[in-house]
Every structure is written in C-alpha cells, then in structure tokens.
Amino acid sequence: MQRYRPFFTTSKFISGLACNLIAGIAVLLASGCASPSNSVVVRLEVSELGAYSVDGSLVERTALKDALLAKRQDGKKLLIHIVPSSKAKYEAVEAAVKAVQDSGATLGMVGNERF
Numbered sequence: 591m592q593r594y595r596p597f598f599t600t601s602k603f604i605s606g607l608a609c610n611l612i613a614g615i616a617v618l619l620a621s622g623c624a625s626p627s628n629s630v631v632v633r634l635e636v637s638e639l640g641a642y643s644v645d646g647s648l649v650e651r652t653a654l655k656d657a658l659l660a661k662r663q664d665g666k667k668l669l670i671h672i673v674p675s676s677k678a679k680y681e682a683v684e685a686a687v688k689a690v691q692d693s694g695a696t697l698g699m700v701g702n703e704r705f
Contacts, residue, residue: 629667632658632695636686638677651682654689668695 627695635643636653642649649657670690674683690697 592602602700628665629669629696630663631669632661633700634658634670634672634686634690636672636674636678636682638679639674640682641680641684651685654686655692657694658689658693662693662695663701668693669698670695671698671700673700 633643633645637643640651642651642653642654643659644657647657658670666703670693672683672686672690674686687697
C-alpha cells in the first residue's frame with residue numbers, strides 16, 4: 591500500500607519554493623495592513639444629505655480641496671479615506687473623489703464592502 595505524499599514534500603526544492611512563496615505572501619499582506627509611518631491619514635465622510643466632514647469638522651463642498659491640503663504635513667504623504675453614507679448621492683461622493691484627486695492625495699474608499 592502506497593502512502594499519500596503531499597505535493598510540496600516530494601522534493602526539497604519544491605518544499606523550499608513553497609515555503610519561500612508562503613513567507614513572501616505573508617510579508618506582503620502584513621506590509622499592506624500597516625499604515626505607513628510617513629503618511630498622514632485623513633477621514634473624509636460624506637453624509638446622506640451631501641455634507642462633508644474632514645476628521646470630524648464640517649466643510650463646505652467648495653472648500654473641500656483646501657481643507658484636505660491643510661492636512662498635509664511636510665515630507666509626508668496624504669492618504670484620504672472616503673467614508674460615504676450608504677444613502678449618499680453619487681454626485682456628492684464624486685465631488686469628494688475629485689477634491690482628493692485635485693489635492694494630490696492618495697485615495698482610499700471605506701465601506702464599499704457593503705455593496
């Protein structure tokens with residue numbers, strides 16, 4: 591009776607390759623989960639009424655880009671997390687995305703896993 595041998599133990603080369611691959615993926619996942627220390631993270635919320643909040647402070651649509659630029663610190667990247675209400679209008683979220691793009695910041699969407 592022949593014993594079952596998993597594919598990754600059939601040779602030392604394949605076993606080493608599999609371990610290196612798994613270790614590499616783990617490092618990539620861990621680095622993606624941590625917020626880089628050289629960036630400033632700003633929370634931009636869009637309410638169902640179309641109101642904007644930057645780190646808890648209400649901001650008019652026309653002043654949104656300037657409010658985001660004011661959060662930038664010397665030598666650090668600006669990372670904006672847009673958190674739209676599930677009932678926010680498309681146009682309101684689109685204006686928030688445009689303000690982030692115009693400010694030169696990196697965009698992150700929070701909550702889109704609900705859709």
